[in-house]
Amino acid sequence: MHPILGHPRRLAVYVALWLPLGGVLAALLALEGALPWPRAIVVAVPLAVLFGFLSLSAWYVARGLPIGSTGLARVLVTAAFAAMISTAIWLLFSRGWMEAIAAPASRNVTLPFREIAPTLFGFGTLLYLLAIAASYVLAAFQTSRDVERRGLELQVLAREAELRALRAQIDPHFLFNSLQSISALTTADPAAARRMCLLLADFLRETLAVGARDRIPLSSELALAQRFLAVEHVRFGDRLNVMVNADGAEACGVPPLMLQPLVENAVTHGVAHVIEGGTIAISARRHGSLLSIAIENPCDPDRPPGRGAGVGLANVRERLRALFGSEASLHAEETDGRYRVQIEVPVEDGSGISDPRPTVIGPRTTP
Amino acid sequence: MTSDDLLRIVIVDDEPLARTVVREYAAAEAGVDIVAECANGFEAVKAVTELKPDLVLLDVQMPKLDGFEVLELIGGDVPVVFITAYDQYALRAFEVHAIDYLLKPFSAERFQQAIARARERRRATLPVDEIVREARPRTGPVERVLIRDGTQVHVLPVDKIDYVEAQDDYVAFKSEGKQYLKDQALGAVEAALDASRFVRIHRSYILNIDRIARVELYAKDSRVAILRDGTKLPVSRAGYARLSELL
Structure with a gap:
């Protein structure tokens, strides 16, 4: 699609730009003494506008020879060639035009045309070359805008993928097991059953609320993890203990639910496989411009390689890469029956992140 | 109510x-009597056996x-009702069987x-191997072998296995001078183990290739594998071909 031909308004502006150029050409002709002023204007302005239309073809020359992939010599030769051909065609029209406007008495225009032809040729060639140069600039501009638009599209896609991942992260096991716990407590301990319902509702509500935001304070993310673990505590009883230590990093902004898959893993692939259970420790610390968060849990070194293990970890890694590129990192290691995941993300201060509900971080969850 | 109507059950859940x-x-x-509650699999095997x-x-x-x-350890003779929150593979296996x-x-x-339903079919026997295979599609070979010894369960990591020998209806896993008997076919063991580390050298033997010291010609077309600890095992012609391919 031609950037000017296809748009009537741009075309009007373009033509208007050629009127003063016609004036310049008239001045050249008049000052040369080849034509008197009024006649020079009558000859030059329409011819300039005509040449404006011929110059539109420069766009195709530029498009056909992209600078990056064509040798410079070839570009220059082709441009010069195109300029001369266009100008030659224009000269034919010019002669015709001078004939058309000549007084009926002096039909012979050969002499005055010969006089002004070199000027016309120089003027035409130069402007056509300028038009080619302008076309290159325009093409580059268009390309960069396309790249920018594609970048935006990719961002939108990434965001969608991220949200999809979030939705997928609520584990059906967790829901069914929680319902089982509530079912068990209903007769055994009705008050505890109600507390469990409230814990679960809080957790689900909070998950939905933060999922729509770009960043939340670390304190909110940790509070959410603690709600989740409080629900799991009802199920696992004394086998599941929790320690959380944010160490002054509470206000740092983090992507919502970033820790959730890791905390779920700590339960499902960690504590749940150890008969005597153990403590899940979450600790966060700020080192200058980096926020470092570690999740540690006991695990059974002999546990069978379960399905789904590693999916949560891969999701978190993927998300960190999409959000922070190489600035974020994730390391997981297992030593002597303890599993440890450490995340490092660039610090984003919580100043711009509003948190409607104040959250209290305690050293230990006791549901 | 006669004692035949009394259903003695064991509950297993962590x-x-x-x-x-x-x-x-x-x-x-x-008519339902809870005879045991178990919080893990080891307790369950013990309770069911006793x-x-x-x-x-x-x-x-x-x-x-x-x-x-x-299930693999207690065998298919004991009626089982599985309890799960959500496990698509397990559910498929349950439906099929x-x-x-x-x-x-x-x-x-x-x-x-x-x-x-359990009262109606007290005598039904479950195809344990099939169920276990379908319920847990393994991504690779087994990493450990489970063996029941009376009320005890041995968990044997595969790299501790020296060799496996067929003995009548059983297979014997030899490991660190000890022998563990399991009610399984040698073919099933061969299929479950990592084929790049274990090789069927004979109709009755599967060998951990890390344990081989050398292979000697014993008679025409018959060889013996000598293990690091001096044990000698017969190697058949087909077994030798498989072994050479691996080494």
Whole structure:
């Protein structure tokens, strides 16, 4: 699609730009003494506008020879060639035009045309070359805008993928097991059953609320993890203990639910496989411009390689890469029956992140 | 009520609350006697071996030994009702073999149904190997072998196995001078083990290739493998071909 031909308004502006150029050409002709002023204007302005239309073809020359992939010599030769051909065609029209406007008495225009032809040729060639140069600039501009638009599209896609991942992260096991716990407590301990319902509702509500935001304070993310673990505590009883230590990093902004898959893993692939259970420790610390968060849990070194293990970890890694590129990192290691995941993300201060509900971080969850 | 009508059950679940529900439902059911409650697979194998219950209510997700490993160890003669929250593979295996299962959370009516069905088919035998294979599609070879020795369970990491020998209806896993008998076919063992580390050298032997010291010609077309500890095992012609391919 031609950037000017296809748009009537741009075309009007373009033509208007050629009127003063016609004036310049008239001045050249008049000052040369080849034509008197009024006649020079009558000859030059329409011819300039005509040449404006011929110059539109420069766009195709530029498009056909992209600078990056064509040798410079070839570009220059082709441009010069195109300029001369266009100008030659224009000269034919010019002669015709001078004939058309000549007084009926002096039909012979050969002499005055010969006089002004070199000027016309120089003027035409130069402007056509300028038009080619302008076309290159325009093409580059268009390309960069396309790249920018594609970048935006990719961002939108990434965001969608991220949200999809979030939705997928609520584990059906967790829901069914929680319902089982509530079912068990209903007769055994009705008050505890109600507390469990409230814990679960809080957790689900909070998950939905933060999922729509770009960043939340670390304190909110940790509070959410603690709600989740409080629900799991009802199920696992004394086998599941929790320690959380944010160490002054509470206000740092983090992507919502970033820790959730890791905390779920700590339960499902960690504590749940150890008969005597153990403590899940979450600790966060700020080192200058980096926020470092570690999740540690006991695990059974002999546990069978379960399905789904590693999916949560891969999701978190993927998300960190999409959000922070190489600035974020994730390391997981297992030593002597303890599993440890450490995340490092660039610090984003919580100043711009509003948190409607104040959250209290305690050293230990006791549901 | 005669003793034939009394259904003796064992509850196996690592979560105390989950056992609470089963206990509550079972108490409301006439003729059901809870003979044991187990919080893990080892306790379950012990209880089932000692008490020979009429029905085992078996949770699928448990630490150390999961429900299918317990099934593998107690064999198919004990009627089992599986309990799970959500496990698409397990469910498919249950459907295929018409095994009764309870999905958490389950109702008292659903529990009664399962008990009634268990009473009807007390004598049914389960195809354990098939169920275990389908319920847990393995991504690779096994990393450990489970062996029941009376009420005890041995968990044998495969790299501790020296060789496996077929003995009548059993296979014997030889490891660090000890022998563990398991009620399984040698072909099934061969299929489960990592084919790049274990090779069937003979109709009756599977060898851990790390244990080989050398192979000697014994007679025409017959060889012996000599292990690092001096043990000699016969190598058949086909077995030697397989072995040479690996080494």
